[in-house]
Amino acid sequence: MTMTALDVIDEALRQPAIGRRRDLTSRLSRLRGRLADPAIRVVVVGGLKQGKSQLVNALLGATLCPVHDDVASAAPAVIRHAEQPWAAVVRPGQQRLEPVELDRIAEEISGGQVVRAEIGVPRAVLTGGLVIVDTPGVDGLRSEHTSRTLAELAEADAVLAVTDALTELSPAELQFLRFATTICPNVLGVLTKTDLSPRWRAHLERNRMLVAEAGLAIPMVAVSSVLRERALATSDQDVNAESGFPALVSYLENTVKAQAGLLARRSASEAILAVTEQVSLGLRAELSTQDPSSIGGLEDAQRAAELLRRQSARWQNMLMDGMADLMSDVDHDLRERTRIILRHTDQAFDKADPAKTWDAYCDWLADKLTDAVLRNYDWTVERTHWLAQRIAEQFDEESRGTIPDLGLRDPATVLERMGALLTPDLAPPGIANKVITGLRGSYSGMLMFGLLTSLMGMPLVNFVSVGAGAVMGAKTLKEERDAQLKRRQAVAKTAVQRHIDELVFQVGKHSRDALRQVQRRLREHFTEQAEQLQDNLSDTIRRARELASADLAARNQRNQSIAEEINTLVALRQRAQALALTS
Amino acid sequence: MITQEVLTEDVRTMLEWALRLYRGSGKATNFLAQQRQLFEEPLRVGVTGRPKAGKSTLLDALDEDDFIEGHTSDVDAVLHLTGPVRAEDRAALQGNPLPVNTIVVLSRADELGGGRVDAMTSAKMIARRLRAEPELGEMCQDVVAVAGLLAVAGRTLTDAEFDTLAALAALPRVELDELVLSTDRFLNPALEDVVLRQGLLERLGLFGVRLSTTLVRRGYGDPSRLAAELVQRSGLNDLRLTIKRQFTERAPVLKARSALVAVERVLRAEPRSEARGLHAEVERIQVTTQDFRELRLLAALQTGRVELPSEIAAEAEQLLGRAGTSPGSRLGLTDDEDQLPLALTVLDRWQRYAANPAFRRAQTEAAKTVVRTCEGIIDTLTR
Numbered sequence: 001m002t003m004t005a006l007d008v009i010d011e012a013l014r015q016p017a018i019g020r021r022r023d024l025t026s027r028l029s030r031l032r033g034r035l036a037d038p039a040i041r042v043v044v045v046g047g048l049k050q051g052k053s054q055l056v057n058a059l060l061g062a063t064l065c066p067v068h069d070d071v072a073s074a075a076p077a078v079i080r081h082a083e084q085p086w087a088a089v090v091r092p093g094q095q096r097l098e099p100v101e102l103d104r105i106a107e108e109i110s111g112g113q114v115v116r117a118e119i120g121v122p123r124a125v126l127t128g129g130l131v132i133v134d135t136p137g138v139d140g141l142r143s144e145h146t147s148r149t150l151a152e153l154a155e156a157d158a159v160l161a162v163t164d165a166l167t168e169l170s171p172a173e174l175q176f177l178r179f180a181t182t183i184c185p186n187v188l189g190v191l192t193k194t195d196l197s198p199r200w201r202a203h204l205e206r207n208r209m210l211v212a213e214a215g216l217a218i219p220m221v222a223v224s225s226v227l228r229e230r231a232l233a234t235s236d237q238d239v240n241a242e243s244g245f246p247a248l249v250s251y252l253e254n255t256v257k258a259q260a261g262l263l264a265r266r267s268a269s270e271a272i273l274a275v276t277e278q279v280s281l282g283l284r285a286e287l288s289t290q291d292p293s294s295i296g297g298l299e300d301a302q303r304a305a306e307l308l309r310r311q312s313a314r315w316q317n318m319l320m321d322g323m324a325d326l327m328s329d330v331d332h333d334l335r336e337r338t339r340i341i342l343r344h345t346d347q348a349f350d351k352a353d354p355a356k357t358w359d360a361y362c363d364w365l366a367d368k369l370t371d372a373v374l375r376n377y378d379w380t381v382e383r384t385h386w387l388a389q390r391i392a393e394q395f396d397e398e399s400r401g402t403i404p405d406l407g408l409r410d411p412a413t414v415l416e417r418m419g420a421l422l423t424p425d426l427a428p429p430g431i432a433n434k435v436i437t438g439l440r441g442s443y444s445g446m447l448m449f450g451l452l453t454s455l456m457g458m459p460l461v462n463f464v465s466v467g468a469g470a471v472m473g474a475k476t477l478k479e480e481r482d483a484q485l486k487r488r489q490a491v492a493k494t495a496v497q498r499h500i501d502e503l504v505f506q507v508g509k510h511s512r513d514a515l516r517q518v519q520r521r522l523r524e525h526f527t528e529q530a531e532q533l534q535d536n537l538s539d540t541i542r543r544a545r546e547l548a549s550a551d552l553a554a555r556n557q558r559n560q561s562i563a564e565e566i567n568t569l570v571a572l573r574q575r576a577q578a579l580a581l582t583s
Numbered sequence: 584m585i586t587q588e589v590l591t592e593d594v595r596t597m598l599e600w601a602l603r604l605y606r607g608s609g610k611a612t613n614f615l616a617q618q619r620q621l622f623e624e625p626l627r628v629g630v631t632g633r634p635k636a637g638k639s640t641l642l643d644a645l646d647e648d649d650f651i652e653g654h655t656s657d658v659d660a661v662l663h664l665t666g667p668v669r670a671e672d673r674a675a676l677q678g679n680p681l682p683v684n685t686i687v688v689l690s691r692a693d694e695l696g697g698g699r700v701d702a703m704t705s706a707k708m709i710a711r712r713l714r715a716e717p718e719l720g721e722m723c724q725d726v727v728a729v730a731g732l733l734a735v736a737g738r739t740l741t742d743a744e745f746d747t748l749a750a751l752a753a754l755p756r757v758e759l760d761e762l763v764l765s766t767d768r769f770l771n772p773a774l775e776d777v778v779l780r781q782g783l784l785e786r787l788g789l790f791g792v793r794l795s796t797t798l799v800r801r802g803y804g805d806p807s808r809l810a811a812e813l814v815q816r817s818g819l820n821d822l823r824l825t826i827k828r829q830f831t832e833r834a835p836v837l838k839a840r841s842a843l844v845a846v847e848r849v850l851r852a853e854p855r856s857e858a859r860g861l862h863a864e865v866e867r868i869q870v871t872t873q874d875f876r877e878l879r880l881l882a883a884l885q886t887g888r889v890e891l892p893s894e895i896a897a898e899a900e901q902l903l904g905r906a907g908t909s910p911g912s913r914l915g916l917t918d919d920e921d922q923l924p925l926a927l928t929v930l931d932r933w934q935r936y937a938a939n940p941a942f943r944r945a946q947t948e949a950a951k952t953v954v955r956t957c958e959g960i961i962d963t964l965t966r
Contacts, residue, residue, distance in 0.1 A: 049667040049695065069696045069705035070712065139670045166694055167635045172671065195765030196698045198784050226697070227765055242767065 005035050005261075005268035008575050012272050015572065017279045017565040024275045031271050034155065035264045038129035039080065040256055043152050045180065046162030047173060048137035051192035051225060053077075055162055056134045058225035059245065060123050061232040064102075065134045066110035075114045076152050077105075077134040081127050082120025090116045125249055128257050138176060150183075157267060158186040158256045160248075164193040165200035165222060169207045174214055181216055185266050188251055189220035194244060195227055221247040269580035276569045276576070283562050283569075301540040308537060312530045315394040319526070322387040323519040330380045330511050337372035338500045341365065345496045353485055354492030355426040362421050365496065373411050373507050380511055381408050384518050391522065395529055408518055414510045418503055424495040426488045434477060441476025442469035587835040587908075590872055594839040597864055598622060601846045604858055611849050618845040621657055625649050626834040628826070631675065632664030637690035640731035644738065644819055645826075659837040660684040660830045663723070666691055668713055676722040683878040684837050685723040686825055687713070692728040692818060693790035700797050702790055703730060703816055715887040724829045724882045729818040732788045737813030744786065745806040747779045751792070752799035763793050829878070832908050836874035843869060873955055877903045880952045889945050895936065899953050902929070902960075910960045923964050930957035 009032045018024055034041070044052045053065035053073050064087075065077050075089075087105040088097035092115050100108055102119070109117050126132070133156070135149040153159065159180050163173055181187050191207065194200040204222045211218045227243035230236070240246060348361065446469025450460035458464070598619045605611035621627070628650045630638045638652050641664060651658065663685060665672045676685060689695065689710050696702025706728035713719050714726040736744075751759060762768055766789055770781055783792055794816065795809060803809040814820060830837060846865055850858055869875065881903045883889040884896060891899055906912050914929065916922050936942070937950035 048669060051697075054697075069702070070709045166691075170633065193694075193697070194767070196694065196789055198766040198770065198781075198789070200766070224765055230764060242765070 005265045005579060006032060008272060008572070008579055009035070009268050011575070012275065012572055015279070015565065015568060017283055017569065018275060021279060021282070024278060028271060028275060030155075031268060034157075035268060038260075039131045040129050040157045040260050041131045041133060041155055042158045042160060042252065042256060043133040043135060043156035043184075044160045044162060045135050045138060045149055045153060045176075047176070048139050050137065050162045050164045052137065052162045053134050054225040055160070055190060055192055055223065056132055058223075058228035058232070058243070059125065059132070059248065060121060061229075062121060063106055064119050064121065066106040068110060073109055073134060073136045074112045075109050075116055075136065076149070077109055077117040077119060078131060079119045079121065079126070079134070080131045081123060081129075083122055084120070085122065086120045088118045089114045090118075125252060129260070130252060130257060153180060153183050156184040156186075157260070157264070158188065159184050160188050160190050161218070162190045162192055163207070165191045165197040165203050166193060168203045169210050174210060177211065177216060177218060178214060181218065185270055186256070187216075187218045188248075188255075189218045190248065191220060191222040192225060194222045195224040219251075221251065223248055265579040269576045272576035272579075273573060276573050280566055280569050283566050301537060301544045305534070305537040305541060308530065308533055311394055312534075315391045315526055315530070316523070318391050318394065319387070319519065319522055322390070323515060326380070326383050326387060327512055327515050329383065330376065330515065331508050333379060334372065334376045334504055334507055334511070337376060338369070338504050341368045341372065342497065342500055344368075346493060349489045349492050349496075352489075354424075354488050358423060358426060358492065361492075362423075365421060365499075369500070369503055370415055373415060373503070376507070377408075377410055377511070380515070384408060384515070388522055391526055395526070395533070408514050409510070411507050411510050414506050415503075418506055421499045422495060424491040426492065434480075437480045438473040438477045440473075442473025445469040445472025448472075587874065590839050590868070590874065591835050593864075593868055594622065594842045595619075597846060597861070597868065598842055600861055600864065601849060604855065604861055605849060605853065608853055611853055614845070615849060617657070618842055622838055622842050626660065626830060626837055627651065627658045628660045628662060628830060629653060629658030630662045630664060632688075632690070633671070636664040636666065637731045638664055640735060641688065641690055641729065644729070644731050644734035644817070645823070646738070657841075659834075659841045660686075662686050662688050662826075664688045664690040667695065668719065673719065673722070676719075679722065682722050683724060683875055683882070684830075684840055686822075686829060687719065687723045687726045688822060689713075689726065689728040690731050693730040693733060693788060695728075696790075698788070698790040698793065700790075700793050703728065703818060706730075707818065707821075714885070720882070720886045720888050724878065725825050725885065727818060727822045727825050729822050730788075730790065731817070732786070733791045733794070733813055734817035734819035736787045736791055737810045737815075737817055737819070740806055740810040740813065742806050743779075744783060745809060747776070747783055748792070748795045748809070749799055749804075750776075751780075752796040759796060763789060763796070765789075828905060829882075832904065833874060833878060836872070836878065839868070839872070840875070873952075873959055876952050877956060880949055881905060884949070889949050891946055891949060898929075899949065902933075902953050902956050904956075910963050913956070913960055923961065926957060926960045926964060930954065930961060933957055 009028055012018055013025060013028055013032070018028070044056055046052050054067045056065050056077075056079065057063050057067060060079065064079060066073055085102050086099065087102045088099045089105070089108050090097060091113060094115075097118060102121075105117055105119060108114050133152050135152050138149050161177055161180055163169055169177075177187065177189070189207065189211065191200065191204050197203065200222055204220060208220055211220070221244060223244035224242070227239055228245045231238075231240035231243055231245075345361075345365065348357075352361075354361070446461070446465045448465075449468035450462070450465035453462050453464050454460050598615060602612065602615050602619065605615060626649060628647070630642055630650055630652050632638055641662070642650055642652060650662070661684060663672065663676060665687065666689070668687070668689075672687075676682075676687070679685060689706055692706035692710075693702045695709060696705040699705075710726045710728040719726070751762070754762070762771075762774075766784060769784055769789065769792065770777060774780075787795060791813070795813065798809055798812055803812050843865055846861070850862055850865070880889065881900060884891065884900055884903070885905070890896070901915055902913050904913055906915075910922055910926070911917060911920075914922055914925055916925065933950055933954045937947060937954050939947070939950070942950065
């Protein structure tokens, strides 16, 4: 069973190795489209001023392409068969065809404001899908015109390489011919202007020799466009024969058109050989290298795990240090606040009699202490949140902001449990006590002065001793009163001091307990977070490991499939080669 | 001539200086001694171009002793021959350190026009387009179209050839047209006198035969008139005139150019620290030589790369030496007239042009160059 060119191209397109290369598939698809299209593209190429356009005009018997003594064609002209003549151009920067009158098409092409011209004319030679493409002259291999020509060459089913008969092929022309045959295998050399050159036969022979020496299989015909035009104008078959055009037309009819199938197969064969070559090269290169991407993934995960380990050590330290600092600071804060209260108390009780002001003082003290404890609590909560925030920042973005409810108990219960300040014994001495104290003073005074005056002959109890006893008694009474005040003040101070000490102890104990609880809670929270992260990472590492080991298996599988693909490509190449040989 | 004697003297001194400096180097001494000898010889013009560009034909047509084929290092000026100007021609013209010594010749100009009778008109239009092309214009002084074969034939037309042409011209119009349609037809062995026609085709080409028979029909009835017309139409006279203006009249300048380029080459090939003075001298001569500036400006004006207002453009070209470099021909006066007063008025006028604020930069620069030319004229006249 023989395969058509389209079959082989389809097979090539089905190859996964080729399918992965979008550039190659698009090249093959373009080729397929062209082969499926019955159009046979014959591209006319050559150097400047070799008579390409005149050749096309003479072949078709109409002035379609610009012929000028100066450089004429600035854009390719694509000429195909049409029942009704028409012409259109593509302007720079546009896609769409803009219709122009057929008479003006040559002028448009040489004007330079055209990227491509499309022409349809009713001509027998164009039937059967023959499309002739006239191109701007090739000057070196660089200019803009040249690149347009080379682009057309890539799409060619056959190439008419034009050179004039005035001189033999130059080395540059020969080089271009060699280049053209690598792009399109079907090249016909056309020697033009034979009418002008007395030595065209010698040049034709010389060119054939040069081409053969260069190892190129390029048949040659010699033509005169001037004679062809004369022949068409006068319908003179002899002149037509003289023009050399029958050989050219016969080449188009009998070689290009009749062997369109072979041309297609040759083009397909060339293209597939080129494509498979490229793909095989790529596959062989892949065989010899290892894909490092999965191993890279594993390394990444391990790096992240290591980072996490370091991070967790950091946050735990931070929590411990932070909490120790916090406790000492909270304790200090409370002591500071109460010390100020105590100082105010001392100052107050240096002057005032606690017995008289105690109740008012107790209210003031309760207010002050409650305020101090609550402020201290607020501050503790604030500091704890701040610390939790700092620790949370050690974790990655996702877990940030997830701070647990700290549950820091407020010290109201402590204050309640503490109860009010115990009132010390501040009662002033009773009347009996005063009388006894007064009598004790007056007794010793009366006795001292009674004894003294009895020496002067007066009785023990006389007005002097009674007076002295009264004075002394009053003095003793006053002294006793002052001492009592001092005692009350001291007692009050001691009582307050003790109360505050007790409060600081109780509140301090409470807040330490509360903070320890918070610390435990934070530690639990962040440990959980860290464990989650660790789990995620472990999972990633495990998967990366799996992937890496699976990669090895997959790679072996891939290597095997590469080998298979290469074998398939070799088979495909053989079919492509066979395609070019079948006639 | 204005500063050409000074230039020649300066360059001679420069060559001696270089010879003294490079006394130790045998290679450089040989080269420089050769250059010194060449400097005293007449102008040598090299004819270059691709193979088959028509170099030998053009040499035949010009028939000048000092023109040689091929671009060798010891030519002072170059005629570069080409058909349609191609990328390789541009490449060949590039790299000339002082491009005031090149004329591009569209040789085989008849073939550009497909050998039609009006082919030369067409070729001359192409030459004009190329001349104004900035890229090519920078690389040469002028572009001229010449049909070499026609020129040679015109210069050496024999009576026998004229007779054959006359006989052909006497044929009925249709018959002649058929005959000259292609070389194959013209050399049809079935017709008589094929040997004569073959000779004619070799000498004139198909274009020459077509043109000659047409001219004979139009009344150029004797050999000398036909020959003169053929030479005229071949473009050879245009080329000769261009060679005269660009090369012959500027011969001392071109010789100086060759010497400068040669010394520069030695300085580059064998750099010496003590050659700094010589280097500066080479540069000084290149920059201050009015002739180099004149040549460039003249070429720029003639090719349209620099445009002056039309009423003063012609005067500028004349002052710059288009019609000759003597003070008289620059001023457009005969030598016996009193040239100094006119020269002073012209200088005054051009100084005003150079200060004209409406001029563009290139125009101001051009006017300044003309001012210096005028100063040179006055200098020569008052010496």
